[in-house]
Amino acid sequence: MVSRMFRLETEVDKARQDLLRKRLRDTNTAASPVLRALRGTPGERELPLHVWVLDDSGALAGGLVGHTWTNWLHVGQLWVDARHRGAGLGSQLLAQAERTAFRERGCTSVRLETWDFQAPEFYKKQGYDVVCVIPDYPPGITEYTLTKRLTA
Known part of the structure; x- marks a missing residue:
């Protein structure tokens, strides 16, 4: 069994927020044909x-x-x-x-x-x-x- 250590933080971190937003968008785009079709179009942003x-x-x-x-x-x-x-x-x-x-x-x-x-x-x-x-x-x-x- 792999042991994992986690550290919880409650600070505001813009760089992490942006990274999380990008990763969530990428995950959602991969899972949704509708969002995949938007990739690279003006409506994506x-x-x-x-x-x-x-x-x-x-x-x-x-x-x-x-x-x-x-x-x-x-x-x-x-x-x-x-x-x-x-x-x-x-x-x-x-x-x-x-x-x-x-x-x-x-x-x-x-x-x-x-x-x-x-x-x-x-x-x-x-x-x-x-x-x-x-x-x-x-x-x-x-x-x-x-x-x-x-x-x-």
Whole structure:
């Protein structure tokens, strides 16, 4: 029998994180015909997609930060300054990101997460469907995952 020694560490290590990500991607690609077919294509890598709204003075009024991967847009953050809410900026940010993802990057779907006190109803009004509900994440709060199909 082979004896193995392990050392557990809890530090942040960017080089190891990058190595782990590469090895996981390689393992997943080897196991999945779909991911293998993506190898070497533009859709293989995540590409940032950011949309910003600035007010007349150049200050940030709102923004959307996300990325595209394969044929999906993932919205990570969407925020509108309280002074500008109700003016349709959130809808405009989301629509611009969807158009860019669809027209320029070939995306056919969008996914995002939001908490119950944030904007699940806003996203439903924009055509998103709830596909996952995680209660008590974090405690006392419900997280929603929503998706939407993009069409011309």
